[in-house]
Amino acid sequence: MNRRFLSLSPVRVLVALAVLCLTPLYATVDDALSFAHECAVPYVKQGFTIREDAWGGDLGVKDQKAVTAQLFKGNEYWFCMATDVKGAVINVHIYDSQGRLAESEAWQKGRFAAAKVVPRATGTYYAIVTIEKSPQERTHWALVYGYR
Amino acid sequence: MMRALLTGNGPSAKLIFPMLPRLITTALCGFAVANAVAEQPPATIDLSKFPAAAVEDVVVPVPSEIFIVLDKLGTPNWKGELRDHLGTNTGNRAQIALLLGTVIADGFIAVEAEDSEKVKQIGQEVLVLADGINVRKAVIARSKSITDKAEAKDWRAVRSELDGALQDVRGAMQELGDDELAQLVSLGGWIRGTQVLTSIVGQNYSPAGAELLNQPELLNYFARRIDEMRSRNLKKEELVVKVRKLLRDIKPIIGKDTITVENVQKVNKLTTDTVTAITSEDQ
Numbered sequence: 001m002n003r004r005f006l007s008l009s010p011v012r013v014l015v016a017l018a019v020l021c022l023t024p025l026y027a028t029v030d031d032a033l034s035f036a037h038e039c040a041v042p043y044v045k046q047g048f049t050i051r052e053d054a055w056g057g058d059l060g061v062k063d064q065k066a067v068t069a070q071l072f073k074g075n076e077y078w079f080c081m082a083t084d085v086k087g088a089v090i091n092v093h094i095y096d097s098q099g100r101l102a103e104s105e106a107w108q109k110g111r112f113a114a115a116k117v118v119p120r121a122t123g124t125y126y127a128i129v130t131i132e133k134s135p136q137e138r139t140h141w142a143l144v145y146g147y148r
Numbered sequence: 149m150m151r152a153l154l155t156g157n158g159p160s161a162k163l164i165f166p167m168l169p170r171l172i173t174t175a176l177c178g179f180a181v182a183n184a185v186a187e188q189p190p191a192t193i194d195l196s197k198f199p200a201a202a203v204e205d206v207v208v209p210v211p212s213e214i215f216i217v218l219d220k221l222g223t224p225n226w227k228g229e230l231r232d233h234l235g236t237n238t239g240n241r242a243q244i245a246l247l248l249g250t251v252i253a254d255g256f257i258a259v260e261a262e263d264s265e266k267v268k269q270i271g272q273e274v275l276v277l278a279d280g281i282n283v284r285k286a287v288i289a290r291s292k293s294i295t296d297k298a299e300a301k302d303w304r305a306v307r308s309e310l311d312g313a314l315q316d317v318r319g320a321m322q323e324l325g326d327d328e329l330a331q332l333v334s335l336g337g338w339i340r341g342t343q344v345l346t347s348i349v350g351q352n353y354s355p356a357g358a359e360l361l362n363q364p365e366l367l368n369y370f371a372r373r374i375d376e377m378r379s380r381n382l383k384k385e386e387l388v389v390k391v392r393k394l395l396r397d398i399k400p401i402i403g404k405d406t407i408t409v410e411n412v413q414k415v416n417k418l419t420t421d422t423v424t425a426i427t428s429e430d431q
Contacts, residue, residue: 049212049311052308052311052315053311055204064198065202065203066202066204068205068206070207070366072209073359074216074220074356091189095192097195099194101192101193121362122360122361122362126195128189
């Protein structure tokens with residue numbers, strides 16, 4: 001066994017402590033993303049390709065974020081949002097560049113929410129994500145989308 | 149902001165996420181789809197009330213998002229859009245980043261053409277170019293997966309792997325502090341994708357096909373990324389200057405309600421010239 005990895009220099013201990021302190025933050029964001037991908041599973045089965053790129057962050061209760069997306073007429077899209085915070089209620093709705101509700105379907109169930117859009121025109125759309133309720137001051141969220 | 153955390157190689161926490169909660173979550177999502185009823189959202193909102201900090205940047209679409217629409221509109225000659233020569237690596241990092249983007253876009257074209265040999269060749273080329281910008285390690289697994297899935301003719305999976313390769317390259321470059329260079333990979337892909345889009349629409353014009361060029365926010369986003377480059381050397385690179393000029397020249401054309409056949413051909417000429425500059429040895 002390589003002893004280099006077993007020695008405990010003060011620097012290594014500090015680095016390890018720093019990593020331990022940071023892990024919950026990253027794990028939380030990452031868990032929200034995992035949940036968002038899980039939320040998209042039914043749509044993958046329907047032939048939607050889920051993008052690897054994703055949005056995410058943390059928001060306070062009743063805070064909103066507008067996520068910009070370039071959508072193409074002729075495609076269908078599902079936007080799937082999730083949080084890892086138990087007891088949180090979130091939602092996502094899609095608007096066109098004029099601020100008009102553009103989704104054809106949407107659902108929300110606690111920590112999961114999704115909205116479907118079949119664009120009537122190619123252009124810029126906005127997914128408005130909201131933390132409706134949460135037991136935490138800041139709630140991590142993630143949003144993915146799929147197309148077919 | 150946080151988007152950077154979500155791209156590239158995921159934190160190790162994802163790896164230890166046990167399977168059981170995943171299955172439960174999947175079942176819950178299925179239940180939610182079937183049973184959940186959303187509260188009625190407002191029919192209109194005032195987007196101008198969103199402060200800039202509350203608006204996330206646009207995600208750059210992958211070429212296949214456009215290509216599958218073209219497939220629905222007609223029967224494009226995808227094989228005719230493939231290039232024999234994918235370009236020359238000049239050793240200039242900005243050129244390699246842009247070239248890598250064009251090559252990944254060619255991967256999406258090869259998927260539409262269902263040309264597994266070309267996809268495999270592109271998978272190898274991605275690896276070679278990634279090596280040129282020190283991110284080979286990040287795409288080894290993807291490159292193998294692209295080859296395996298092309299062999300199996302699992303085209304949807306190849307699309308996902310190409311998208312993943314793009315994210316992995318960008319993520320690895322961001323980790324190396326090369327996030328500005330990473331943007332050029334996306335730009336290269338967009339330019340090559342737009343060249344192919346305009347070639348196909350130009351050959352068989354329809355307003356529905358031309359409407360796919362309506363991408364004003366994406367264009368603004370790319371222009372902002374170049375304008376805000378911290379590295380003056382990168383910003384002054386001949387190719388980067390050319391790409392910035394391309395965005396400026398295209399802007400009055402893209403974003404109109406009706407894009408004429410003449411304008412489609414104009415965008416094709418502009419993007420073809422830029423792709424030629426990216427792939428040429430003269431940089």
